[in-house]
Amino acid sequence: MFSKVLIANRGEIALRILRACKELGIQTVAVHSVADANAMHVRLADESVCIGPNPAKDSYLNIPSIMAACEITGADAVHPGYGFLSENARFAQILEEHKITFIGPSAHHIEIMGDKIAAKKTALELGIPCVPGSKGGVTTAADAEKVAGEIGYPVLIKAASGGGGRGMKVALNEGEISTAWSTARSEAKAAFGDDTVYIEKYLGKPRHIEVQVLGDGQGNAVHLGTRDCSLQRRHQKVWEEAVAPTVPMKEQDEIGEICAAAMRKLKYSGAGTVEFLYEDGNFYFIEMNTRLQVEHPVTERVTNMDIVYEQIRVAQGEKLSVKQSDISFYGHAIEVRINAEDPQTFAPSPGTISFYHPAGGVGVRIDSAVYQGYKIPPYYDSLIGKLIVHGRTRPECLQRLKRALGEFVVDGVKTTLPLFQRLIDEPEIISGDYDIHWLEKYLKANQP
Template sequence: MNEVTRRIRTVLVANRGEIALRVVRTCQEMGIKAVVAHSTVDRDSAAVWSADEAVQIGPGPPKRSYLYPPAIIEAALRTGADAIHPGYGFLSEDPDFAEICEDNGLVFIGPRPEVMSRLGDKTVARSLMKEAGLPVLPGTLKPLGDSADMLAEAKRIGLPLIVKAAAGGGGRGMAVVRRWEDLVATVRSTRAAARAVFGDDRVYLEQFWEQARHIEIQLLADGHGNVVHLRERDCSVQRRHQKLLEESPAPGLSQDLVRSLADAAVHGARAVGYTGAGTFEFLVDGDRAAFIEANCRIQVEHPVTEMVTGIDLVREQIRVAAGLPLSMTQNDVVVRGVAVECRVNAEDPHRDFAPCPGELTEFVPPGGPFVRVDTAAYTGWRVPADYDSLLAKVVVWAPDRATALARMDRALGEFKIGGPGIHTTKNLLREVLANKVFMAGEHTTALLEQWRS
């Protein structure tokens, strides 16, 4: 029995798909029993097969399973779990759920509830980071009030601007305003969308940078005062403000700029007492940069950081949750080569990325040197309509970016995937890899919109 397993012997994984399988694997490598909580739809999932134990917690709809705390807590207590790993999405950034875990004697593998609460509210996070001295996008630091207040704030910021949900995340609850006559209707529709998706209709305004790069800094922090950064990721290839391709290091950024963003992120994390794995996100436009939000969880794109640093982020999450210090210092973090991740989703790019549920009649992932595929799909598996459309994350590593892009193109070309009515983003991703602007590392978040319009 090692230091970790003396404190955490069993982890309940309160998630599904590839991230549930990802957590199970690290738990088992650490000698920790892994229990997967699953819905009826996921009873034949790869995560369930691989887990040491599985517990059904409800039917397919997330509100009756993965978003239903009583069922998850009951499953954890019934299986003797010491801790709950929430993965990403679902309850991973819900401070109320983290408190419920603590109230029931369970360790929540993530930051403290009060930290999540502060950073989960985007307006509060902006205010905190501004107070901490980080550069923040011009915009409102409080949710919008009445119409007069809204118009005055919008005029101060100027066009174009973006309306965002204060409780938003995952690229949802955002809308760009380019004409004054669209402002009121856009705020109204964004409020409605935020209420429907997040149960919170508060929105705020930010200046919209048309030609910006989306850069995020991966952090690890423990309860002993140690905070380290694992350098940056570029997440600029997006559709509808949601990421499709990520890479590390970010191409074309000066080392001075990367260092300043990393230092700012570490400073921001210290200012709020952050612990665990987390990401501080920035927009970069030329020589100007600004903080936009913090994510209090493991990120979908975490494998690219693992590939260039050799650090298992989930392992570090569990160590921190067990009360142990990080297993490395900042001087121990060395970035080698380049890693690229492509998200292969069951979506039709020609129909505004509409989800394509159905049965996979063919699913043969790629392989070869330095190719990693994080997936829970398989031939015969039915892509559910209830959940996110992510099928697989294809991740490659190479000594340099040109080789990494060529390796990714080869891997995607080798990927055999399909079924009746199922379309994927695979071919679109290969088109991105061949795009001259992307290949030159000069792309921004507007790449797809401008290229495909």
């Protein structure tokens, strides 16, 4: 068992990891920027180290400062959470060179899946279905036109080293391909320092379905079912469900086993998420996230599994505690991300929380690190917390979510709570009949 884990993150995920460590009897180290000196995970950790000024590049992304914190405190493992350095292969490699365990996959697997072209090639080799597209990077406008013509319009041009919708452009016809290709390259270069882009077939009304996997690096791997993350704004998820509604369970079981088998072949270690677009009964691989996901709690609720606990166990060299036959699914779970944002314009709303009353009751879980009097800094993402509800059926879950949203109070800053209070009554939400474009269209049609 690790003696001391340094948590290289902040906010609700840092607190989530800290709680898991405490339940395992592991000492914890919180690192923080100047702005986060009074954060909840800092207050509750056994030790804390300030690693730099407010900007993330000078603190949470500052590898030398984090390594120094490991040295000072004697931490023998680091949990990166999500975001920041969680998918940084160089960071994982540096930790390994210093005999400190990275609680996550190998640097090699992070590197493979971090490059979307390499990830797609690997997925095809492992038998995971992929979206038709270019075999590699598309380096000229002429090549872009040729590939798009072969695939058939519309097409999607994507940054090879990207995420979050940056470096991503749609070309509906031949007249748009050249501009879309050059714009995607420029955005990719500015955002990621790499202008490599590739082309895929653009699907008209897909759902975003992902499969949670766990591996122990010893050839054992399982899947924990699916999540539907189709409700998105600017390619950012806002609402997630497990298991995926409207997808037949037979299809879910089949794609889950394909993903688990692929992880066994890779000898993948830790938690990971294989993400797909789903349309007309077909799954198309888009990427793999080699880390814990923001939306992992909905999977925990329907499987009664503690994903962070398993991450820590396998990082210590232990085998998975479960086989696929041990995993069952119980009811339905929904998570909504409550952000400190204007619910109409989505402009950030940092400031001091003057009153805080989270929802409670049967089937309700809150993952949050804020408290009354907490000052939300303007330097990081705007996530206040996650409201997760569970029910025996999806209708029961929706009704429980409606009740919980009515109880949740956050004063002093604007939040996205009113958005979810509106969405919960929409017929398409109630029926589950939505795709990845639905929320953008809804917001555009309901602008004040």
